[in-house]
Amino acid sequence: MDTFALAEQTICAALRSGIREFVVCAGARNAALVEVLAQAEKAQKVTLWRHFEERCAGFFALGRCKSLQAPCAVVTTSGTAAAELLPAMIEAHYQHRALVAITADRPASYRGTGAPQAIEQENLFGVYAGCGSLDQWSGFGPWQCNVELDEEFAVATCDFTSDVPPQNQTQKPVAVAALARWLREDNSGGLVALVGGLEEEEQEEVWHFLDALRIPVLADATSGLREALAHIGLPDGDRLLKQTPPKKILRIGDVPIGRFWRDLESSPEIDVWSITRTGFSGLARASHVIKGPVHRVVKSLGHQERVGDSLGYFAHTARRAAQIEELLEAYPESEPGWIRTLSHYATLANSMFLGNSLPIREWNGFAQWQRPVNRVMANRGANGIDGQLSTWWGATADEENSWCMIGDLTALYDLAAPFLLDQCEQKGRVIVILNNGGGRIFERLPRLRHMQAGARELMINPHALEFSRWAAQWDMSYVRAASPADLDAFEPGNRTVVLEVQPDAQQTTDFWKAWEQMD
Numbered sequence: 240m241d242t243f244a245l246a247e248q249t250i251c252a253a254l255r256s257g258i259r260e261f262v263v264c265a266g267a268r269n270a271a272l273v274e275v276l277a278q279a280e281k282a283q284k285v286t287l288w289r290h291f292e293e294r295c296a297g298f299f300a301l302g303r304c305k306s307l308q309a310p311c312a313v314v315t316t317s318g319t320a321a322a323e324l325l326p327a328m329i330e331a332h333y334q335h336r337a338l339v340a341i342t343a344d345r346p347a348s349y350r351g352t353g354a355p356q357a358i359e360q361e362n363l364f365g366v367y368a369g370c371g372s373l374d375q376w377s378g379f380g381p382w383q384c385n386v387e388l389d390e391e392f393a394v395a396t397c398d399f400t401s402d403v404p405p406q407n408q409t410q411k412p413v414a415v416a417a418l419a420r421w422l423r424e425d426n427s428g429g430l431v432a433l434v435g436g437l438e439e440e441e442q443e444e445v446w447h448f449l450d451a452l453r454i455p456v457l458a459d460a461t462s463g464l465r466e467a468l469a470h471i472g473l474p475d476g477d478r479l480l481k482q483t484p485p486k487k488i489l490r491i492g493d494v495p496i497g498r499f500w501r502d503l504e505s506s507p508e509i510d511v512w513s514i515t516r517t518g519f520s521g522l523a524r525a526s527h528v529i530k531g532p533v534h535r536v537v538k539s540l541g542h543q544e545r546v547g548d549s550l551g552y553f554a555h556t557a558r559r560a561a562q563i564e565e566l567l568e569a570y571p572e573s574e575p576g577w578i579r580t581l582s583h584y585a586t587l588a589n590s591m592f593l594g595n596s597l598p599i600r601e602w603n604g605f606a607q608w609q610r611p612v613n614r615v616m617a618n619r620g621a622n623g624i625d626g627q628l629s630t631w632w633g634a635t636a637d638e639e640n641s642w643c644m645i646g647d648l649t650a651l652y653d654l655a656a657p658f659l660l661d662q663c664e665q666k667g668r669v670i671v672i673l674n675n676g677g678g679r680i681f682e683r684l685p686r687l688r689h690m691q692a693g694a695r696e697l698m699i700n701p702h703a704l705e706f707s708r709w710a711a712q713w714d715m716s717y718v719r720a721a722s723p724a725d726l727d728a729f730e731p732g733n734r735t736v737v738l739e740v741q742p743d744a745q746q747t748t749d750f751w752k753a754w755e756q757m758d
């Protein structure tokens with residue numbers, strides 16, 4: 240088929256499958272697709288974003304999927320350009336998001352030849368994405384559409400009139416009888432809920448469900464319910480559960496972040512049920528999984544009788560919470576102390592994206608509990624520190640007052656993300672970089688403490704890089720905060736602000752030492 244006609248056909252199939260946003264990463268091979276998309280934008284059929292760096296573009300598109308609750312496509316040229324999408328496709332697979340890669344390829348005869356910019360692109364993402372024409376795609380989960388195009392093409396005027404919006408899929412009922420029975424059965428050995436990330440539409444139903452059960456809850460910030468469920472929450476929950484493990488765990492939402500979830504691998508006697516949108520059990524050992532939109536599953540469980548706190552965790556919670564408050568007051572410039580301070584400021588934000596590694600963990604443990612923080616997000620599919628800024632930018636592209644908080648290596652990973660800055664809303668946008676000079680999470684892991692100095696340095700990657708220069712390169716404002724008092728006059732502005740926070744290393748060490756000694 241004529242290259243331009245094929246490009247037009249590809250984009251029309253994308254429109255038919257419900258894709259309305261495209262991130263364009265241009266090259267000679269995908270130029271015909273770019274031409275068709277530019278015409279579609281002019282005809283107001285699509286919104287276009289552009290980036291030169293496909294890894295960033297992939298994560299940005301993932302953020303768009305999250306925010307739109309609809310598909311988003313990245314359009315790449317051939318060769319390693321297409322391969323740069325792999326991390327975002329993996330993340331989309333585990334998050335079950337409709338991220339689509341439209342990869343321009345050289346004609347099939349080039350495969351295996353080593354000719355310039357010709358790689359084995361068909362099925363490039365392996366188990367992480369289906370591959371074929373967009374008419375074959377279910378509309379759920381990641382997908383690759385690989386199109387063989389010539390570089391030469393003649394431009395024609397496209398006709399987008401055949402674009403039909405996709406039919407709403409009918410929802411299948413989910414079988415919940417066994418879970419309903421399990422919830423009513425003997426709870427004398429303790430039933431605890433671990434709540435991972437939830438979609439916004441899932442949250443309210445989950446709140447009512449857990450409030451009725453009145454069981455102890457450990458809710459991640461990404462559930463959106465961390466503060467709203469504080470009345471049945473477990474401060475310092477991971478330690479409390481380790482000391483007194485319950486017989487039954489109900490997990491709701493994404494795979495929980497905390498230590499106790501990981502420890503469940505070695506406690507097969509604890510019975511685990513998961514209600515999850517993605518269907519991943521999140522455990523390598525046996526457990527029960529119900530896959531479906533969480534709010535619908537919870538709703539079909541019907542009215543819940545109060546189960547309560549049969550192991551008496553709540554008797555400890557007030558004291559634990561008070562102990563944590565004391566430590567945070569004693570070490571305000573430690574990393575947890577900073578998280579507490581920043582979590583007060585963040586209540587003014589419309590959203591908060593938390594970077595993997597320590598920021599998300601320390602936020603779960605030490606952010607304030609009194610006032611809910613709007614829309615807390617993260618990439619917890621594969622727990623990577625890559626693409627965090629790009630995902631955040633995509634998830635909040637048209638939103639004012641959006642904040643993110645990431646570690647310094649995480650920031651260094653995604654230095655080209657601000658290429659999208661001028662295409663997105665900047666008002667009130669704040670990038671908090673918790674700069675502790677490397678990957679300090681590895682200092683917190685007990686199993687790595689026996690490593691020798693040289694090896695420890697290899698793990699941590701210490702550095703003294705200046706984020707002010709990165710901010711200047713992209714014309715972002717820059718504020719450095721060495722003590723919480725430096726934030727008194729802090730005001731986000733009309734341009735993106737980089738707020739570099741430098742926790743006091745000694746206070747952080749002292750905080751954790753005192754925290755470990757808490758009983």
Ligand SMILES: Cc1ncc(C[n+]2csc(CCOP(=O)(O)OP(=O)(O)O)c2C)c(N)n1
Nearest residue numbers: 596597623624646647648649677678679680
């Ligand atoms: C893509 C990717 N590479 C490597 C890792 C392993 N890893 C986990 S945390 C971390 C260090 C992160 O450092 P930083 O962003 O400074 O945060 P901190 O640990 O100091 O909170 C690394 C390298 C990962 N999760 N993802």
